[in-house]
Amino acid sequence: xxxxxxxxxxxxxxxxxxxxxxxALVFAAxxxxxxxxxxxxxxxxxxxxxxxxxxxxxMTVGLLLFINLICAHFIRFxxxxxxxxxxxxxxxxxxxxxxxxxxxxxxxxxxxQLVEGxxxxxxxxxxxxxxxxxxxxxxxxDQVVAINLSxxxxxxxxxxxxxxxxxxxIYMNARLRVLSEPKPEMTGVSAYLHxxxxxxxxxxDGQNHGAVIITLRDGSETKTIVLSNLLGRPIQFxxxxxxxxxxxxxxxxxIELIDFTHDRYEGTDxxxxxxxxxxxxxxxxxxxxxxxxxxxxxxxxxxxxxASFGKNDKMSVLQxxxxxxxxLPYISCLVIALGMLIHFMGHLIRFLRREHA
Amino acid sequence: MKLLGIVIVVMVLSGxxxxxxxxKAPSETKVPLSIAxxxxxxxxxxxxxLPGWRTVEPGSAFIKLRLEKNDQVLTVSSIGxxxxxxxxxxxxxxxxxxxxxxxSLLDDVTRVQRGHHAYNVATLRAGTSMHVAVFSTPxxxxxxxxxxxxxxxxxxxxxxxxxxxxxSDH
Numbered sequence: 001x002x003x004x005x006x007x008x009x010x011x012x013x014x015x016x017x018x019x020x021x022x023x024a025l026v027f028a029a030x031x032x033x034x035x036x037x038x039x040x041x042x043x044x045x046x047x048x049x050x051x052x053x054x055x056x057x058x059m060t061v062g063l064l065l066f067i068n069l070i071c072a073h074f075i076r077f078x079x080x081x082x083x084x085x086x087x088x089x090x091x092x093x094x095x096x097x098x099x100x101x102x103x104x105x106x107x108x109x110x111x112x113q114l115v116e117g118x119x120x121x122x123x124x125x126x127x128x129x130x131x132x133x134x135x136x137x138x139x140x141x142d143q144v145v146a147i148n149l150s151x152x153x154x155x156x157x158x159x160x161x162x163x164x165x166x167x168x169x170i171y172m173n174a175r176l177r178v179l180s181e182p183k184p185e186m187t188g189v190s191a192y193l194h195x196x197x198x199x200x201x202x203x204x205d206g207q208n209h210g211a212v213i214i215t216l217r218d219g220s221e222t223k224t225i226v227l228s229n230l231l232g233r234p235i236q237f238x239x240x241x242x243x244x245x246x247x248x249x250x251x252x253x254x255i256e257l258i259d260f261t262h263d264r265y266e267g268t269d270x271x272x273x274x275x276x277x278x279x280x281x282x283x284x285x286x287x288x289x290x291x292x293x294x295x296x297x298x299x300x301x302x303x304x305x306x307a308s309f310g311k312n313d314k315m316s317v318l319q320x321x322x323x324x325x326x327x328l329p330y331i332s333c334l335v336i337a338l339g340m341l342i343h344f345m346g347h348l349i350r351f352l353r354r355e356h357a
Numbered sequence: 358m359k360l361l362g363i364v365i366v367v368m369v370l371s372g373x374x375x376x377x378x379x380x381k382a383p384s385e386t387k388v389p390l391s392i393a394x395x396x397x398x399x400x401x402x403x404x405x406x407l408p409g410w411r412t413v414e415p416g417s418a419f420i421k422l423r424l425e426k427n428d429q430v431l432t433v434s435s436i437g438x439x440x441x442x443x444x445x446x447x448x449x450x451x452x453x454x455x456x457x458x459x460x461s462l463l464d465d466v467t468r469v470q471r472g473h474h475a476y477n478v479a480t481l482r483a484g485t486s487m488h489v490a491v492f493s494t495p496x497x498x499x500x501x502x503x504x505x506x507x508x509x510x511x512x513x514x515x516x517x518x519x520x521x522x523x524x525s526d527h
Contacts (some may be wrong), residue, residue, distance in 0.1 A: 079505045117443040117470070117477060117493035121383065134385065142385055146378045154374075160379050205359075234385075241385070250382060258462055259444050281468055288463065 009064075010071035018065050025051070025058055037202030039127055047104055059104070066097045068315040078238060085343025091171025092336030096276045107323040110249050111307065119256035119281070122247035123320040129210035129229060130173070132248075133161055135240045149210045161240065163218035173198040176230040190226040190235070210244050249320070251302065253282040259315040263310060274309055276316040291318065389436065407431070407517050429505035440498035443491060447479050452484040482507060489520060 008014065029045035036044060045051055046058030056064075060309060069090060077087060110123035129149045134142040145279035157164040158202045182191035195211050210272040211228035216237050225235050227244045259277040264270060275292035280299055289297045297304040301322060308317035410424040410431065422433040440446055447465055448458040459465065467478050469490075477491040486509045490500040501516045 115493060116439045117491060118500065134382070136384055137381065138384075140384050141381045142383070144378075144380055144382050146380075147376060151376045158377065248382075250380070254468075256468065259442060279463075279468075286463070286468065288461070314442065 006071055006075055009067050010075035011068075012072075012076070014064070014068050015072070018068060021056055021061050022058075022065070024055075025061065035202075037206070038204055040202055051196040059101075062097055062101060066101075069094050069097070075112035082346060085339045085341070085346060088342060089336050090174070090339070092332045092334075092339055093336060095328055099325045099332060102325030102328060103323055106325065107321070108249060108321045109322075110247075110256065112119065112304065112308075112320050113315060114255070114257035114276075114278075114318070116257055116260055119254045122248040122253075123318075124248060124252045126246075127208075128247035129208070129225065129244060131212060131242065131244055133240055133242050134234075146247070147331055148245065149212070152212065162280045163216055163237065163240070165214045165216045166211040168215055168224065169195075171195055171197050171211045173200050174211040174228065175209070176211070176228045186224050186226070188223075190224065193226040193231075195226065195228065212244065214242075216240030247349040248271070249322070251300070253280055253300065255304070255318075257278055257316050258288075260309060260313060262313040274306060276306055276318065278304075409512055410504060410513065426513070429503060429509070432502050432504075432519065433499070434502070435499045439493060440500070443477060443479075443493075446491070446500075450479065450481055450487055450489065454481055454485055454487060456483055488514060491513075 005127070025045050028051075029041045033041040034047070036244045048057035049060050051057045073087070073090065077083065077090075079087075110125050111119060112123040114120060130146045130186045131149060131152060132144055132146045134144040137143045143160065145158060145347045147156070149172060152167055152170055155164065155166045174197050177194045177196060178194050179194050183194075184191075195213070198209075200206075201208050209228060209230045211226065211230075213224065215222060215224045215225055218238060223237065225237070225242070227235060228241055229244040231243070234243035236242075256279045257276055258279055260274070261277075262274040265272045273292065275290055278289050278291060278297065280289065280297075282300075289299075291297045291304055291306050293306055296306075301324070303323075303326070305319040306316070307319040307323065309315060310317065398451075407426075410426040413423045413425050415421065415423045416431070417434070419421060419434045419436055420432050421435060424431040441449075442464055443466065444460075447462060451458060451465075462477075462479075465479050467480070469476055469478055476493070478486055479487070479489045479491065481487045484507065486505060488503045488509050488511060490501040492501075501514075501518065502524050503509060503511070
């Protein structure tokens with residue numbers, strides 16, 4: 001039974017079927033990207049086990065290809081010195097598939113916006129928004145409890161916050177309007193705020209403004225509040241502050257933007273070069289770096305790329321990428337190239353020997 | 358079977374969401390030097406007393422407060438946006454003290470961390486000395502500047518900074 005299973009998973013027919021499925025996924029995702037936007041297209045077609053509940057997703061096809069290649073190594077491939085090149089090439093392919101899985105599961109992309117003179121120790125997610133509840137635990141630190149807006153349950157009770165709350169409404173994207181008359185069911189600023197739901201903006205540079213209406217309960221005190229990331233400030237409830245904001249990814253160091261430069265071609269508005277001079281404030285002292293195109297800052301497992309700018313060239317936008325598998329594609333390409341070189345050199349040498357003979 | 362087990366674990370793990378995250382982060386609640394919040398409520402705000410210093414008419418729309426004591430002057434000013442950038446301002450102050458311009462801030466500027474707000478302090482020494490705390494927010498930049506003789510007494514300056522309190526209300 002096991003032998004039959006192994007032969008099945010090692011079969012070349014399976015390889016052809018899986019590659020055809022992969023081709024179909026890429027084709028469908030490319031077409032649907034117009035509707036879904038690139039992030040949701042990748043999530044729907046490639047970072048899923050099933051598409052539309054019936055078609056294998058990218059993770060299923062990738063895993064089966066990985067198993068197929070491993071089984072083929074041990075069942076179908078003949079071990080001989082003449083096959084070293086083929087063996088190496090397929091090992092490189094295995095590394096490539098494994099690397100894509102590591103990237104898919106563990107990579108994280110976010111952005112860091114800094115105005116000249118400003119410093120931050122966190123970057124903000126492009127897509128995920130969070131409800132953050134924080135309170136001071138010392139003069140320098142807050143205890144933060146954060147939940148993704150998309151994962152917010154109907155009711156929340158936690159040992160880390162001394163009150164409970166129920167979620168009356170969640171909006172992944174909503175406009176905020178200020179009313180002239182307060183709503184009777186609310187008090188304070190929230191009574192003057194109204195949310196108008198909007199469809200999710202799936203464009204690559206689209207911005208979604210999440211919002212919630214929640215009812216807080218602390219003993220006898222009950223309060224219904226409106227939270228929106230358009231508010232620009234937190235709402236206080238007792239000793240705690242609540243806010244909706246892009247999900248934050250904290251780093252154990254601060255990055256400060258000293259200067260942003262933007263050169264244009266003479267007499268035009270066409271950008272020629274833009275760069276950020278930053279100082280990284282870490283435990284072992286400040287270090288200066290220049291970030292510009294094709295020259296990211298790689299620091300403690302994160303890469304900071306110069307992505308964009310704004311505010312009349314006073315703000316720099318850095319794309320922050322954390323990918324523990326970033327080297328694997330390079331290594332796998334080297335292994336594949338080496339394997340192909342050995343294989344074709346072997347063929348060439350044998351051909352020349354035959355000719356000579 | 359082992360392989361199937363690994364597959365199932367991977368599938369389950371990939372479906373797990375990190376629902377509730379809890380961590381400690383630099384303070385955003387206790388920000389004794391958050392002048393940006395005060396800017397919105399200057400009509401009801403009382404500047405902290407600095408014993409021995411007298412309040413003088415600012416004489417400029419940008420200067421919110423001017424205090425003098427003997428040969429030292431302390432001013433609080435704000436400007437929209439980034440005020441031209443830290444490097445440009447440091448070179449402007451260096452010019453005022455007849456010092457040459459610089460291309461790097463590392464010798465003149467120190468970063469100070471107080472709670473969530475980190476701010477820059479520029480210290481420039483010539484015949485006259487200047488000590489400037491620069492607070493940047495996305496919408497404006499604030500300068501608390503002390504000008505005086507070569508050896509500045511920073512005790513009152515630091516006390517002035519720490520006497521600010523942020524009062525947030527809802």
